[in-house]
Each structure stands twice: as C-alpha cells, then as structure tokens.
Amino acid sequence: MSTVGEQLRGWRQRRRLSQLDLAIAADVSARHVSLVETGKSNPSADMVLRLAKQLDVPLRDRNRLLVAAGFAPRYAERSLDDDALSAARDAVARVIRAHEPYPAVAFDRRWNLVMTNRAVDPFLAEVAPDLLRPPVNLVRLALDPRGLAPLIVNMADVRTGLRTRIARQLAAAPDAGLTALYEELLGSDDDGGSLPLDSEIVIPMLVRLNGRELRMFSTITTFGTPLDITLDEIAIESYYPADPPSAAYFTESESRSQGLK
Structure with missing residues (x-):
C-alpha cells in the first residue's frame, strides 16, 4: 500500500497543482506539504483531511488516506436502504x-x-x-x-x-x-x-x-x-x-x- 504522502502527491498531480498552490489553499507552508509528501513528516488526521478537502478527494479515498496515515476511517458507507x-x-x-x-x-x-x-x-x-x-x-x-x-x-x-x-x-x-x-x-x-x-x-x-x-x-x-x-x-x-x-x-x-x- 502506498504511503499517505505518495497518495497525496498523486492527488495533487492529478489536480495539476504545485506544492505551493496546495499550501496556499490549505493555509500551510509549502515546506510542510513537501515533508508530508516525502514521508519526512507524519501528518495529523486533521491535516490529512485539510489537504484532501483542498484536493477535492472523494470521501472513499479520504478514508484510504487516513488509513495510510495510521488513522481510522472517518466516513461511513451504508446502503441507501439503511x-x-x-x-x-x-x-x-x-x-x-x-x-x-x-x-x-x-x-x-x-x-x-x-x-x-x-x-x-x-x-x-x-x-x-x-x-x-x-x-x-x-x-x-x-x-x-x-x-x-x-x-x-x-x-x-x-x-x-x-x-x-x-x-x-x-x-x-x-x-x-x-x-x-x-x-x-x-x-x-x-x-x-x-x-x-x-x-x-x-x-x-x-x-x-x-x-x-x-x-x-x-x-x-x-x-x-x-x-x-x-x-x-x-x-x-x-x-x-x-x-x-x-x-x-x-x-x-x-x-x-x-x-x-
């Protein structure tokens, strides 16, 4: 399984954003984004979700990001009949x-x-x-x-x-x-x-x-x-x-x- 940093980098590149673009949107430093993507900094669950929100990551994939970062999934998946x-x-x-x-x-x-x-x-x-x-x-x-x-x-x-x-x-x-x-x-x-x-x-x-x-x-x-x-x-x-x-x-x-x- 890829790391949370690798997954975030993939989403950022898919959205055609630079690290600086993402950092400005998420109100963090570009250095911090770089450290997270390279695995040199372990992001908190809140940071993972903040970056994921700015990258417009679907909820299913936000759960994957959280799990990769060592946290429990945040979003439930239930049948519409639930x-x-x-x-x-x-x-x-x-x-x-x-x-x-x-x-x-x-x-x-x-x-x-x-x-x-x-x-x-x-x-x-x-x-x-x-x-x-x-x-x-x-x-x-x-x-x-x-x-x-x-x-x-x-x-x-x-x-x-x-x-x-x-x-x-x-x-x-x-x-x-x-x-x-x-x-x-x-x-x-x-x-x-x-x-x-x-x-x-x-x-x-x-x-x-x-x-x-x-x-x-x-x-x-x-x-x-x-x-x-x-x-x-x-x-x-x-x-x-x-x-x-x-x-x-x-x-x-x-x-x-x-x-x-």
Whole structure:
C-alpha cells in the first residue's frame, strides 16, 4: 500500500497543482506539504483531511488516506436502504418524483441505478429481463441492443457523451470497476474525441418511443456536502423535453396513466 504522502502527491498531480498552490489553499507552508509528501513528516488526521478537502478527494479515498496515515476511517458507507440514510433516501425520491412527468434516475459512481421515477417505466418496457436484474447499469442499459439502444436515434452522440463523462470521471477519481466498464463498453471506439465541457451540462438525446420522436436533454445533480460515502457518490440525472411536441408526449402519457382524458 502506498504511503499517505505518495497518495497525496498523486492527488495533487492529478489536480495539476504545485506544492505551493496546495499550501496556499490549505493555509500551510509549502515546506510542510513537501515533508508530508516525502514521508519526512507524519501528518495529523486533521491535516490529512485539510489537504484532501483542498484536493477535492472523494470521501472513499479520504478514508484510504487516513488509513495510510495510521488513522481510522472517518466516513461511513451504508446502503441507501439503511435507516440512518432514510432522510437522504426520501430526499432523492422526492427530487425524482417531483420531476414527473419527465424521466429522472439516480445512480452511483459506477452508474448502477439506485432509483427511478415512473416516467422511466415506458422506456424499459421492451428491455431484456436480464438487463433489469440488480444492479442495473445505466451505461450497459443505454448501449446494449437488447436495452435502450434501439430507441436512441443519435447513438453516436450519446456514446461520445458517455465516453467523455466517464473518462473525465476516471481522470478525477480513478476506480477499477468503472475502468473495467469503460474498457468493455466504450474503450473499443475511443478515438480520442470528446465533447466540450458545456455539452456535459446540457446533454442532447433523441429517442423514438411509441411511434413518437422525443428530443430531450439532461442535467446532473449531486449532493452538496455529503458526509457519507454512498451519498457522495450518488448523482441524479433529470431529463427534460427539448421542444413542445416532446413535452406534450410526456404530459399526455401522464394523463393516460392517471385515467384522465
């Protein structure tokens, strides 16, 4: 296992910061940062967390830093079904339900679905049953010919968007499981192309469903200051109609589901 200093240096270099940059941000001396990285100074738990915060290290990896420095992990990792996370679970549910009649999903760091709203159900109607067995992976679901792929008209754009987002996610916080998923589903067509950053904020998608062509875009929401690893890694993707006919489709679908004319 690498030392806490080696891990901190790796995170600093990943963030493209100099020792002086990090020192100024953390309000410590550059010499102290150097001593910690080289193992000549043993940082306190508070110092490890101070540096990790400035480096935007995910909570899971902050625990690894603490363990490497000889301290107990600080952040818990519990299932979203845990009673301790009931308030957070209810908050996620309220957010995605409030987005109806438009689709919304919540997923973890490896893009496994943890929650969906009712507007997602029609999109899953023809999906192969094995793809819907937990954990349901959103990337696999989108790209598999037995999944959502037949519905997606602009698949090339969607693949590029997924490749760009996951590549940036891995650059920010490496993960073996997500790397394996990327290499399996997206690595073979990785030509180095990517979307500009603003395209990740508003992601276009063209879907053909029940004889209608729906134009949608999506946005991503994350928890602001989570203190639990599970919450730190959850993202909510909300889909919006990009034109009036698409908006009308979802409104009509909701009316039908409620038995209204």
